Amino acid sequence: MDSYNVLVQNKRRSPVFQTVRSLYQLFEITIMPQITTTQQLRSVKIDFYNYEIYDGQKLIARITYDHKDLTQPWVVEVNNQEVFRRAWWQKSFDDISWYYKKGSLPVQKEDKEQGAGSMGENLSPLRPARLPLLLQQGTR
Structure with a gap:
């Protein structure tokens, strides 16, 4: 021993x-x-044509749909700049994961005007919230 x-x-x-x-x-x-960290990437659906990709609470990129381009309509944007285009949404998400894992995806700047970190919560509602009936009529 x-x-x-x-x-x-x-x-x-x-x-x-x-x-x-x-x-x-x-x-x-x-x-x-x-x-x-790449295993934690998730998408937040804003609407059918707009998604935000997050790593925890950090905004990584956006995926938007371009109606003018029929061959590669899904656009990946970082800092409101187009990074690449893909033919379908899942390929865009997979490529974001791939480039983020390699460290070659541009870094998203933290800017509240762009919605970074808001996870789509700062969208204005389509119609205003209804006030309760008592508040509309006033208190008697």
Whole structure:
């Protein structure tokens, strides 16, 4: 048993083992967090033609439908700039996930005017909320 411990200690001191261990630690620090965050991407449907893609509470991109283009109508936008187009919505979402995982998708700026972080909650209602009947008639 004692000779086994000596053998393991000698292997851990070798330069090859040190290199492999440092590469693994680098992988854990840089790559692993990105892998877990891409699994959390979700879409928020604004309406049939507009979607926002989020990683947790962070806005990543928008997918909108362009009625003028029949071949690739789904447009992916980051910071109100077109990044790429796809023929169907799911392909757009998959490519956002792919580029976000690689780190090559442009970073969305936090800007409340664009709706970043609002998850579609700042949309104005189509009709105003109805007041309760007592408030409309006044209190008697």
